[in-house]
Amino acid sequence: MxxxxxxxxxxxxxxxxxxHPDPTLLPVEAWAESTSEAIRAAGWTALTYGYANGPGPLIEWLTVHIGAIDGRAPSPDELFVTAGASQGLELVSTVLTRPGDVVLVDSPTYHLALRILTDRGVELRAAPTDAQGIDPAATARLVGDLRAAGRRVPMLYTVATFNNPSGASMPVPRRRELVDALDGVTIVEDDTYRELAYDGPAPPSLWSLASAGVVRLGSFAKTIAPGLRLGYLSAEAGFVRRLAGRGYVDSGGCVNHTSAMALAQFATTGRxxxxxxxxxxxxxxxxxxxxxxxxxxxxxxxxxxxxxxxxxxxxxxxxxxxxxxxxxxxxxxxxxxxxxxxxxxxxxxxxxxxxxxxxxxxxxxxxxxxxxxxxxxxxxx
Ligand SMILES: Cc1ncc(COP(=O)(O)O)c(C=O)c1O
Structure with a gap:
């Protein structure tokens, strides 16, 4: 077989x-009900090409939900539904990087993000780190040195909250310093574990603390099920427009429309x-x-x-x-x-x-x- x-x-x-999740914790029945309810309620609109940024009911729910779990609520035009954090990273790094660029990463970091970035043909460098995580001043100096040597440094990837693999979270003052320190380097913040917080709420995301320059990747792989291939990102509206305008999205509509409609049902019914x-x-x-x-x-x-x-x-x-x-x-x-x-x-x-x-x-x-x-x-x- x-x-x-x-x-x-x-x-x-x-x-x-x-x-990976424990199979016994996957919401088999609740998801089956949500899917059939969503398709019956929305009819053919659940099965055709979806709106590029993601279906309205899910985007609306996300604006409120993210406001509740993070430092601020995004506006609808700051959101884009992805096929999981991995696809979000693939898409964002495709837009931001060119082969030969240097991409900075935290250390330790999610190993399969390293694979996704390596596929882009970029050179990966560890951002300087101390006991609180990435060191903003030392990282800014490294970026300056690399640029002086003629290298482009368009992005930094970090799992700042409940890091995979270390479990560590960057303290809030350090977050504020980091978002202010890096000029012209987009921080791609992988926020996959935010909602799995056991001792009180997670710290505010880098995205919520920054006025610009951060793309935050969210995922439903850990909170619902990895097989759905569903996540979202929040970023400046202009950046979201760039993603939504790509040929791949124009050709296929929302990257995972029918599942996104089922998720809207799963979410708005309290499940x-x-x-x-x-x-x-x-x-x-x-x-x-x-x-x-x-x-x-x-x-x-x-x-x-x-x-x-x-x-x-x-x-x-x-x-x-x-x-x-x-x-x-x-x-x-x-x-x-x-x-x-x-x-x-x-x-x-x-x-x-x-x-x-x-x-x-x-x-x-x-x-x-x-x-x-x-x-x-x-x-x-
Ligand atoms: C930090 C981190 N990012 C992304 C992923 C993958 O997320 P997704 O299934 O949404 O692509 C994982 C899964 O282990 C992860 O630990």
């Missing part, structure tokens, strides 16, 4: 290496709010279960408890060796280098608490702790 889905696990392995609030509770319990179990089973391993998102970023002496032995004990983990462009990450592992319930996570931590008790790079409490 030909494959249907991207990930299928190995027998007997608890795989914390993948940032979205109910679902995301249940997810927050479920993931908070999972985070706490994994944190507690790791502290007990692997007390020498350092990490910061993330206030949102899906990931813990574990400090270990030799990530490749530790990951290999953990796998032998039946736990999958991602090694840190793939989240860096500069060879960093050899002493970090990313683990995700999204795919399993608390009991499996406790078992995974137990197996991981067992794997640390052997070998030359043993982690000592």
């Amino acid at each position: 030909l494959p249907v889905i991207q990930y299928t696990g190995a027998e007997g392995v608890l795989d914390l290496g993948w940032g 979205y709010e109910a679902h995301v609030s249940a997810l927050r509770e479920a993931y908070r319990l999972r985070r706490d279960a994994l944190v507690g179990a790791l502290r007990a089973a692997a007390p020498g391993v350092e990490f910061t408890v993330p206030a949102g998102g899906w990931f813990l970023w574990l400090g270990v002496p030799d990530a490749a060796a530790v990951a290999r032995r953990a796998l032998e004990r039946g736990v999958g983990m991602s090694t840190g280098e793939r989240f860096h462009v500069d060879g960093g990450g050899t002493r970090h592992l990313r683990v995700s608490f999204s795919m399993y319930g608390p009991t499996d996570l406790e078992e995974a931590a137990h197996r991981f702790g067992g794997s640390l008790k052997i070998g030359a790079d043993q982690v000592r409490p």
Whole structure:
């Protein structure tokens, strides 16, 4: 049989290496109802070519919803519906960059964004970083040096809130400094995890703090389901007009119209709010279960408890060796280098608490702790 889905696990392995949702948390029934309600209510208009920026009912809901979850509400002309954050990044980087440009990225950062950007033929450089995240003054100096050497530096990509892989969020004063520091560099802010906040609301986005120069990518992959291929971006109205005017959009209409109509139904009937609030509770319990179990089973391993998102970023002496032995004990983990462009990450592992319930996570931590008790790079409490 030909494959249907991207990930299928190995027998007997608890795989914390993948940032995928638990199948039991996907809203199968509620989505099926929303789709059939949307198509019955909207009729053929749900199935024809859609309005370039995204269907009106979804854009209207997004203006109010983003106002509730972020520092400010966008106007309708600042919004564009995408086929997920990945497609948003592909589209925005296509508009902003040319092959040979330098694109700055935070470090560590979402590894598959690095793939999308590499496909553009750009050179990736890590923005200078300290304990609070990207260092605005040092980054501005780097941009100046690159430009003096004749390079174009059109964009910086960052996951500033509940970072994948580190779980860290940039403090608010640092956000303000960053949006003011970079002249002529568009900040592309990947805000995929904003709504999965477990200890109070997420900090305001860079986009909400800036008067110009930030494109924020949102996604429904983590809050509803990745298979929908739905997200949105907020940006200056002039930039949104550029995206909506591209031939690809002109030819196909909204990039995912029928699903966007179903999402409008899912959202405006209250299902979205109910679902995301249940997810927050479920993931908070999972985070706490994994944190507690790791502290007990692997007390020498350092990490910061993330206030949102899906990931813990574990400090270990030799990530490749530790990951290999953990796998032998039946736990999958991602090694840190793939989240860096500069060879960093050899002493970090990313683990995700999204795919399993608390009991499996406790078992995974137990197996991981067992794997640390052997070998030359043993982690000592
Ligand atoms: C930071 C980040 N951005 C984007 C994505 C992919 O989002 P989408 O499925 O909306 O393309 C992920 C998924 O893991 C992610 O962690």
